[in-house]
């Protein structure tokens with residue numbers, strides 16, 4: 001397997017499951033190839049954020065707990 005084929009499989013595995021033999025050859029290529037390992041990691045993260053985006057996770061509504069600042073303030077004294 002070359003890098004082109006590996007990256008192709010890596011990006012396609014989220015659309016459709018790979019056959020076992022393809023999965024194994026991809027895994028093996030990722031073991032020996034740092035570039036494709038990075039690439040695979042990137043699209044994995046991308047696919048995760050895409051999934052949470054499609055699910056409609058409210059990231060912008062994350063509240064920071066302001067009561068923490070009181071604790072750090074008392075530690076300073």
Ligand SMILES: [Zn+2]
Pocket residue numbers: 002003004006029033034035036037
């Ligand atoms: Zn490669």
